[in-house]
Amino acid sequence: MKMRMLLVAAAAILYSSSSLLMAEADGKWLARVPDEDKARVNPLAGQAKAAAAGKIIFEENCARCHGVDANGLHNRPSLRSERVRHATDGQLAWMLRNGNPYKGMPPWNSLPEQQRWQVITYLRTLPPAGAAGGKP
Amino acid sequence: MFASPAFARVLSWAAVFLLPVPLLRAQEKPYFVTYSTDLEEPGNLEIALKGLTASPKDANAFFSPTMELEYGATAWWTTEVYAQGQATDNDSTVFTGFRFENRFRPLPREYFVTPVLYVEYESVSRADKSILEVTGHDGISSFQVNNSQSHPIVEHSLESKLILSSNFKGWNVSENFIAEKNLSNEPWEFGYSLGAARPLTLVASSQRCTFCLQNFDAGAELYGGLGTRYSFGLAQTSQYAGPVFDFRTPAGVTYSFSPQFGLNDNSIGTLWRFKISYEVQQIRDLFKSPSKRNAQ
Numbered sequence: 001m002k003m004r005m006l007l008v009a010a011a012a013i014l015y016s017s018s019s020l021l022m023a024e025a026d027g028k029w030l031a032r033v034p035d036e037d038k039a040r041v042n043p044l045a046g047q048a049k050a051a052a053a054g055k056i057i058f059e060e061n062c063a064r065c066h067g068v069d070a071n072g073l074h075n076r077p078s079l080r081s082e083r084v085r086h087a088t089d090g091q092l093a094w095m096l097r098n099g100n101p102y103k104g105m106p107p108w109n110s111l112p113e114q115q116r117w118q119v120i121t122y123l124r125t126l127p128p129a130g131a132a133g134g135k136p
Numbered sequence: 137m138f139a140s141p142a143f144a145r146v147l148s149w150a151a152v153f154l155l156p157v158p159l160l161r162a163q164e165k166p167y168f169v170t171y172s173t174d175l176e177e178p179g180n181l182e183i184a185l186k187g188l189t190a191s192p193k194d195a196n197a198f199f200s201p202t203m204e205l206e207y208g209a210t211a212w213w214t215t216e217v218y219a220q221g222q223a224t225d226n227d228s229t230v231f232t233g234f235r236f237e238n239r240f241r242p243l244p245r246e247y248f249v250t251p252v253l254y255v256e257y258e259s260v261s262r263a264d265k266s267i268l269e270v271t272g273h274d275g276i277s278s279f280q281v282n283n284s285q286s287h288p289i290v291e292h293s294l295e296s297k298l299i300l301s302s303n304f305k306g307w308n309v310s311e312n313f314i315a316e317k318n319l320s321n322e323p324w325e326f327g328y329s330l331g332a333a334r335p336l337t338l339v340a341s342s343q344r345c346t347f348c349l350q351n352f353d354a355g356a357e358l359y360g361g362l363g364t365r366y367s368f369g370l371a372q373t374s375q376y377a378g379p380v381f382d383f384r385t386p387a388g389v390t391y392s393f394s395p396q397f398g399l400n401d402n403s404i405g406t407l408w409r410f411k412i413s414y415e416v417q418q419i420r421d422l423f424k425s426p427s428k429r430n431a432q
Contacts, residue, residue, distance in 0.1 A: 056344060065177075065179075074421060097246055101212040102212065107211075114306075114339045
């Protein structure tokens with residue numbers, strides 16, 4: 001009996017969590033970024049080594065949800081979208097630090113700040129969705 | 137120390153469990169008792185084996201393995217189940233019980249000090265030697281009792297923690313405040329733990345490598361009891377401190393290790409702790425239909 005209750009509880013957790021996570025990112029977070037953060041400049045912008053390191057970090061931590069090609073998986077947002085491309089480096093840094101927990105994005109504050117900038121440097125090297133190598 | 141059949145049995149089971157480790161990666165701090173505010177990433181399942189061995193004064197040496205399954209239900213909710221046991225030299229091997237815990241992130245963004253709330257139910261016998269936390273007047277005397285006397289007594293407890301973390305300049309500093317209530321008629325017991333750790337380098341290498349400094353974390357941990365509601369304080373409590381280390385292999389397994397030292401006569405002299413963990417990423421995607429799984 002106890003085992004059956006545990007199984008039911010586990011199934012409920014699995015089901016409810018996947019439902020909660022299916023809420024698509026809507027971009028409202030952009031408005032929550034303070035001006036000071038929005039204006040921050042990526043100290044590693046344009047550096048090839050930083051982009052190479054960012055690619056490795058991305059593949060280890062982000063690709064399972066956003067796809068190896070960053071086009072998004074299972075309703076999780078593409079990182080080649082117009083919204084992301086038009087966001088400032090500071091806005092992306094704010095998102096990586098804080099996440100958007102109620103929309104399914106965890107904070108990545110546990111990664112050192114330099115590594116978060118490396119990821120952003122890598123994201124800037126990706127072609128837009130629809131371009132060669134991107135999602136049609 | 138591990139010459140008895142009991143230890144051999146436990147170690148064999150641990151080896152069987154750990155050999156088929158898949159190539160996946162786990163992100164975590166190297167602490168053994170202290171929680172940081174990092175939750176499991178939503179959809180990921182972390183499987184871990186925590187081990188503790190020690191030779192308490194005037195008691196038999198023991199080994200206590202704890203199996204841990206941690207699932208990221210959402211980005212603000214992590215749920216976890218522990219199953220634990222112990223093998224004591226010249227005594228016996230026993231399954232000591234289970235714990236079911238949940239951690240919640242109440243605020244939608246990070247602050248200089250970010251809180252997480254923790255609630256746990258545990259059904260654990262008095263023979264438990266896992267020392268996953270120290271509360272009340274827990275001390276060395278409980279390790280000097282034979283399993284035949286302590287194991288039949290099962291305690292059902294509720295435990296809550298306030299977990300606070302700060303991240304700055306690569307450092308993580310975490311503080312836990314623990315309040316535990318045995319559901320039988322016993323007073324509230326309190327405890328604390330503190331931890332600080334950082335990676336050995338903050339900038340990741342541009343090449344894949346096994347022994348890059350970014351794959352190593354080092355830090356320290358301090359924890360102990362704070363008495364009960366009626367006798368709050370450090371008197372007759374046990375206190376421990378020690379360095380903590382971990383190593384994340386590119387193959388995906390994280391190894392953690394810590395020697396921890398008792399700081400007073402009521403504590404065990406030295407605890408040797410280790411942890412091996414790996415993360416199955418997006419396990420719930422395995423339950424989706426292939427068409428949905430491939431949808432982008």
